[in-house]
Amino acid sequence: MKIIIGSDHLGINFPEKLQDMFPDANIVKAFTEEEQLKHIKNSTVYFGFPSKEIISKGENLEWIACPGTGIDKIINNSKELRRKTIITNAPLAHVTPMAEHVVGSMVGLAHSFSKLFEDQNNRKWDVEQWNSKIVELKGSNVCIYGYGELGKSIAKKLKAFEMNIYAIDPITGTSKLAITKALVIQEN
Incomplete structure (x- = not known):
């Protein structure tokens, strides 16, 4: 399972902390879209606010975890989403x-x-x-x-x-x- 951390919402060291907690997981720190595009094709989880291009190239995405309340930008790109992709948010975070x-x-x-x-x-x-x-x-x-x-x-x-x-x-x-x-x- 490849997990892209595409946001520094929880701090720039969040990916490393997560990797320490789950040493068997393949966690990729990719805060720029360029970095995300390198890894998205084979990723199953994306943490952050993916762009339309990231969503369209995320052929294996099963879960998009948004660290904030709104998921409207993701829903607006829903034509690019696969039916199997789960979207979650953090409604109480802010x-x-x-x-x-x-x-x-x-x-x-x-x-x-x-x-x-x-x-x-x-x-x-x-x-x-x-x-x-x-x-x-x-x-x-x-x-x-x-x-x-x-x-x-x-x-x-x-x-x-x-x-x-x-x-x-x-x-x-x-x-x-x-x-x-x-x-x-x-x-x-």
Whole structure:
């Protein structure tokens, strides 16, 4: 079984660590498409985000393991996939950093961080211009569209800001226009 590690998503030393754990496996570190093309024909497993060309030349691919959530690029190349090829992803891999990014962006927007940083770089210290211009998140309403793992993680983090949190989840059938029917989040 030949396994191509086509992504440094888990660190540049991941292939070596994997080889140490499974000494009988034929693990190939191939972070560039050129390297991948050299090995793909006889490989049965590909770890990463393969291009259309890699997929089309992977005649023996049985499994594509994506280290992230989205597999849309692979599915978009589905005409190139063989029926026997299994595609897996890691849907929870990025929940925490994505939720933290969302919350950080909200704080940055509410407190005008970009303008503050610009003024700081220009050595401008006009505090009067900020009177009544910073929005407090406490007591503000936020509606999260999609209440899967990411939505739940965002809601949990926003509770620390004492915000009023609502969610609309299209999976459960709640209409995205039905803001008045949004679910009030009461989780601990």
